[in-house]
């Protein structure tokens with residue numbers, strides 16, 4: 281089956297003589313799958329996320345979405361494709377413009393749709409999504425500062441899903457949140473996968489988060505994927521000492537528990 285997302289020998293070097301932030305990274309994600317990218321700080325996870333989102337260009341290698349190479353496309357050619365892949369960021373405070381209403385924030389990616397709904401239809405679609413992510417349709421005219429961190433991350437997830445994307449790239453979506461709220465947001469991502477069939481590339485330093493919701497995992501170290509496979513294979517029987525260290529250093533595995 282054609283993977284939804286595939287990267288081929290992706291390399292990214294910042295500066296001419298710097299070390300490679302990404303070194304020949306090849307991953308693939310099937311439709312409907314949740315793939316965790318886990319690794320310590322500086323291992324290249326965010327660099328990979330930016331390249332997959334076409335927010336940055338690789339030094340070499342390529343990114344394919346449904347077999348279409350997006351790496352070489354101009355911004356103009358990329359624009360109509362962007363509704364298919366959306367992103368949720370780590371910081372639910374910084375990622376929502378405080379001057380805009382929730383309706384405007386969530387509706388913003390609709391600008392990527394050719395026949396985006398307007399007026400009452402648009403409010404209806406945004407209101408329905410607010411309800412789906414556990415908020416209220418009447419929140420549409422409120423502002424970000426009126427919401428908690430967890431609620432803001434729900435708003436960010438709604439914004440990412442409004443164009444009904446095939447791929448969601450979530451870069452540390454729970455690491456700024458309290459542990460109980462983290463579990464709720466992970467449960468929400470699982471529900472959105474079930475309801476919308478959206479595939480998720482989940483970037484995290486926290487192997488406990490991977491254990492909660494991923495189907496497969498790729499472990500990154502110093503710009504390389506050092507181990508990859510189905511979740512249980514990697515977590516129950518890690519081949520790399522580095523993976524074992526990540527597992528040993530992970531207190532949230534027990535903390536998060538299966539609380540959702």
Ligand SMILES: Nc1ncnc2c1ncn2[C@@H]1O[C@H](COP(=O)(O)OP(=O)(O)OP(=O)(O)O)[C@@H](O)[C@H]1O
Pocket residue numbers: 294301319320321322323324325326327328485
């Ligand atoms: N814009 C940049 N300019 C120069 N170096 C960069 C830049 N962005 C990242 N790097 C370097 O590339 C390497 C990988 O960084 P990256 O942010 O992708 O890692 P990460 O695994 O996401 O880390 P973290 O979890 O801390 O965000 C690091 O050595 C980092 O210092």
